Amino acid sequence: MYEKITPPAAGAKITFKNGEPIVPDNPIIPFIRGDGTGIDIWPATQKVLDAAVAKAYKGQRQISWFKVYAGDEACDLYGTYQYLPQDTLTAIEEYGVAIKGPLTTPVGGGIRSLNVALRQIFDLYACVRPCRYYAGTPSPHKNPEKLDVIVYRENTEDIYLGIEWRQGSEIGDRLIKILNEELIPATPEHGKKRIPLDSGIGIKPISKTGSQRLVRRAIKHALLLPKNKQQVTLVHKGNIMKYTEGAFRDWGYEVATSEFRQETVTERESWILSNKEKNPNISLEENAREIDPGFDNLTDEKKAQIVKEVETVLNTIWATHGDGKWKEKVLVNDRIADSIFQQIQTRPDEYSILATMNLNGDYLSDAAAAIVGGLGMGPGANIGDSSAIFEATHGTAPKHAGLDRINPGSVILSGVMMLEFMGWQEAADLIKKGLSDAIASSQVTYDLARLLEPPVKPLKCSEFAEAIIQHFG
Ligand SMILES: NC(=O)C1=CN([C@@H]2O[C@H](COP(=O)(O)OP(=O)(O)OC[C@H]3O[C@@H](n4cnc5c(N)ncnc54)[C@H](OP(=O)(O)O)[C@@H]3O)[C@@H](O)[C@H]2O)C=CC1
Numbered sequence: 001m002y003e004k005i006t007p008p009a010a011g012a013k014i015t016f017k018n019g020e021p022i023v024p025d026n027p028i029i030p031f032i033r034g035d036g037t038g039i040d041i042w043p044a045t046q047k048v049l050d051a052a053v054a055k056a057y058k059g060q061r062q063i064s065w066f067k068v069y070a071g072d073e074a075c076d077l078y079g080t081y082q083y084l085p086q087d088t089l090t091a092i093e094e095y096g097v098a099i100k101g102p103l104t105t106p107v108g109g110g111i112r113s114l115n116v117a118l119r120q121i122f123d124l125y126a127c128v129r130p131c132r133y134y135a136g137t138p139s140p141h142k143n144p145e146k147l148d149v150i151v152y153r154e155n156t157e158d159i160y161l162g163i164e165w166r167q168g169s170e171i172g173d174r175l176i177k178i179l180n181e182e183l184i185p186a187t188p189e190h191g192k193k194r195i196p197l198d199s200g201i202g203i204k205p206i207s208k209t210g211s212q213r214l215v216r217r218a219i220k221h222a223l224l225l226p227k228n229k230q231q232v233t234l235v236h237k238g239n240i241m242k243y244t245e246g247a248f249r250d251w252g253y254e255v256a257t258s259e260f261r262q263e264t265v266t267e268r269e270s271w272i273l274s275n276k277e278k279n280p281n282i283s284l285e286e287n288a289r290e291i292d293p294g295f296d297n298l299t300d301e302k303k304a305q306i307v308k309e310v311e312t313v314l315n316t317i318w319a320t321h322g323d324g325k326w327k328e329k330v331l332v333n334d335r336i337a338d339s340i341f342q343q344i345q346t347r348p349d350e351y352s353i354l355a356t357m358n359l360n361g362d363y364l365s366d367a368a369a370a371i372v373g374g375l376g377m378g379p380g381a382n383i384g385d386s387s388a389i390f391e392a393t394h395g396t397a398p399k400h401a402g403l404d405r406i407n408p409g410s411v412i413l414s415g416v417m418m419l420e421f422m423g424w425q426e427a428a429d430l431i432k433k434g435l436s437d438a439i440a441s442s443q444v445t446y447d448l449a450r451l452l453e454p455p456v457k458p459l460k461c462s463e464f465a466e467a468i469i470q471h472f473g
């Protein structure tokens with residue numbers, strides 16, 4: 001079955017039923033060490049995860065690690081350009097849950113991202129990246145503790161599908177010609193627009209299926225959060241990209257108001273309902289004016305549309321959501337992408353789950369991680385219906401590779417997410433406690449040490465892992 005690797009002799013498979021993992025006490029878990037700083041981070045992570053499981057379950061439970069290869073390490077073992085060997089894919093498919101360090105992707109040319117390939121091959125459609133603050137972590141922000149968000153990033157499509165043509169390539173030029181001479185002129189709304197002839201061309205597909213399964217998962221997650229965090233914000237640039245990002249927003253609302261009608265309220269619905277609660281005799285038109293400040297300047301047709309919207313909301317959900325009942329539901333709202341980057345800084349405590357497409361989610365998860373202490377504190381999970389791969393938000397940070405200095409916190413916290421996904425909460429809690437207490441006592445790696453006032457001597461990557469274990473208690 002495998003060409004160059006052998007699964008551990010002891011251990012059993014994690015299987016999936018209805019999207020949920022069924023976990024034996026001795027699961028075999030494939031891991032990819034990763035390129036660059038993976039060489040430092042992975043051993044630190046494995047040590048912490050093993051120590052937590054041993055302490056929490058006293059030998060009743062244990063992970064059987066299965067080393068699999070990707071990136072530079074894979075080329076060393078399997079040969080030139082063997083960046084993602086079949087052995088690795090077979091192992092992840094077989095064992096269902098895996099964890100990985102970062103893998104290098106060259107800019108401009110060369111191989112396409114192995115990280116993205118893994119997400120697409122296993123249809124890991126939800127990239128879940130929580131950004132929360134651990135007390136004592138230095139941050140460039142005054143109140144980093146106010147940010148507690150989970151970026152829910154669609155993980156398989158958008159421009160990450162990687163369908164693009166280089167400037168000057170034969171097919172790229174043909175495509176531009178067809179677009180300029182046939183398809184754009186056949187679309188009146190595009191008027192006289194033309195694509196510059198010396199363009200590279202990339203395709204941005206955003207599907208209804210892909211958008212809705214992501215939002216569905218985000219809403220289900222929101223339902224498990226404490227009441228004050230039960231909110232999903234659809235993040236999009238739908239004012240500009242109307243039929244991709246704008247459609248994502250509309251499809252998201254459609255999932256909320258059809259599949260989760262009893263559990264959700266949209267922001268506009270909440271305004272309509274609360275206007276009526278404040279003034280039970282408010283007319284439909286007055287209610288419409290309140291929810292749309294520019295109402296009086298709209299065309300009659302637009303005004304009629306908004307009045308109709310108010311009427312429909314009151315007719316369909318007043319009984320189930322009115323009289324304040326909507327306050328108990330998951331609030332679904334939307335924000336334009338550029339605005340959310342300032343909102344998480346200026347109004348961090350107003351947000352919870354940020355559901356968005358691939359590129360926005362990539363940018364947003366680095367930005368949110370920076371607020372709570374940087375990329376050393378940004379964990380993540382790529383989740384599908386029949387497998388999951390856990391990995392940090394950051395990349396290979398090559399200038400720090402092999403120096404035993406990088407912060408392993410984000411891969412360790414990705415391991416915590418993996419333990420929680422497996423239902424091994426006791427081990428996950430031990431690590432969160434150990435990490436919190438280590439940071440609170442200023443035992444931190446260089447990235448956090450440099451921001452602390454007064455400065456402290458940084459721990460090495462391996463020493464930070466030891467400090468976490470010491471603080472298990
Ligand atoms: N999922 C994956 O495997 C990903 C892979 N990549 C790939 O990684 C490579 C390098 O990308 P690059 O743009 O440099 O981004 P990186 O995220 O690798 O690093 C950028 C900077 O972020 C900080 N940083 C990153 N990781 C940590 C950490 N664990 N602890 C503390 N600080 C950290 C460092 O800042 P400072 O030096 O200021 O301390 C580092 O120089 C590229 O090939 C890219 O494609 C990128 C993202 C995700």
Ligand SMILES: O=C(O)CCC(=O)C(=O)O
Pocket residue numbers: 103104105113114115116362393395
């Ligand atoms: O795959 C890569 O090299 C980069 C991916 C990335 O930045 C991410 O997933 O956050």
Ligand SMILES: [Mg+2]
Pocket residue numbers: 362363366393
């Ligand atoms: Mg990224």
